[in-house]
Amino acid sequence: MTTESSPLTIAQLAELAGVSTATVSKVVNGRSEVSSETRAAVEELIRLHGYRRQRRRSTPTALVELVFHALEGDYPVEITKGVAQVAREHDLTVGISDLHHDHTAADAWIDGVLRRRPSGVIAVFSGLTETQHEQLARREIPLVLLDPADAPGKNVPSVGAGNWNGGLTATRHLLELGHRRIAIITGPDSALSSRARLDGYRTALDMAGVPADPELIGRGDFLIEGGLAEAHRMLRLPDRPTAIFATNDGQAIGVYHAAHRLGLRIPDDLSVVGFDDLPSVRWAIPPLTTVRQPLSQMAAAATRMLLQLANGEELAQSRIELATELVIRDSTAPPPLPGT
Numbered sequence: 001m002t003t004e005s006s007p008l009t010i011a012q013l014a015e016l017a018g019v020s021t022a023t024v025s026k027v028v029n030g031r032s033e034v035s036s037e038t039r040a041a042v043e044e045l046i047r048l049h050g051y052r053r054q055r056r057r058s059t060p061t062a063l064v065e066l067v068f069h070a071l072e073g074d075y076p077v078e079i080t081k082g083v084a085q086v087a088r089e090h091d092l093t094v095g096i097s098d099l100h101h102d103h104t105a106a107d108a109w110i111d112g113v114l115r116r117r118p119s120g121v122i123a124v125f126s127g128l129t130e131t132q133h134e135q136l137a138r139r140e141i142p143l144v145l146l147d148p149a150d151a152p153g154k155n156v157p158s159v160g161a162g163n164w165n166g167g168l169t170a171t172r173h174l175l176e177l178g179h180r181r182i183a184i185i186t187g188p189d190s191a192l193s194s195r196a197r198l199d200g201y202r203t204a205l206d207m208a209g210v211p212a213d214p215e216l217i218g219r220g221d222f223l224i225e226g227g228l229a230e231a232h233r234m235l236r237l238p239d240r241p242t243a244i245f246a247t248n249d250g251q252a253i254g255v256y257h258a259a260h261r262l263g264l265r266i267p268d269d270l271s272v273v274g275f276d277d278l279p280s281v282r283w284a285i286p287p288l289t290t291v292r293q294p295l296s297q298m299a300a301a302a303t304r305m306l307l308q309l310a311n312g313e314e315l316a317q318s319r320i321e322l323a324t325e326l327v328i329r330d331s332t333a334p335p336p337l338p339g340t
Contacts, residue, residue: 007050017042030114043131051138063118064303067097069126073250074278079124082299090307092119099126110135120306125149142309146302149191159302159320163193166291166324167200170273173326174243175208178334179271183216183241185230185251197247197275216241220251227254235262242335243271249278252288267333277327286330294322
């Protein structure tokens, strides 16, 4: 809530902060050559009092800023395809940033975005701090979250997939094949999609009257290495699982490697289900049964939302959730008979 009846000019903000108008201008325009203490003080004054824009505005560049928590594997490729498809239709360029496995954008990244002044930002499986949200909002740079790692904040547009239903469908498929010792390898506890897929798994077991064994719930990280480590642990249990639901395709490949090291055949000795349906998994040996997450379509939907916001249009809905679908291939089969 502001304490003034009207927003302040740069000169008024500079007087209150005890700095030059040039310094306030650098903060407002996202320039980096300002100390963190001064920037924080000016940003706090803007938050409290508001900022009166000059009549002359800078024009956004014909750029969509696409930021990933990590640029690894097929996942960012499929996302980029969807964004690029819509961007081409509107003569826009796509810029890509990598947060190197950090789910919150750093201040250095936001400074660069404010200097570039894109038409909008799409944050993939990552988020921004409250201050960064405010910085974008003050510059009227729209933001859309795609496959957000955490629950989107109030009035923050987002696009996701039916993660809970995907977890339910994957587990039901294994139950219908006759499996009862069904393990799961989750993603990070902090990831909204991981928690939803785990909830779907638990619901399917509960509806089938199959108790969830804590030993068969592996905590992964959405990486191949995490899938390998958790699968290796569970497959060495005295009463090992006959099926593993890996909550992304990368971890499913890790399960393949663990099974190979232990001399287990897929699907004869162990059934495996992944999640994503990335292009490479159809070439796994055997081809992977997985839950298809329509990544390119999700990305295209997020880009269309972003362009609506950039054009000053209101969104019909702030959250879009696309359906997931089970794709059955050769990595799942009935469990082995006792003694085989």
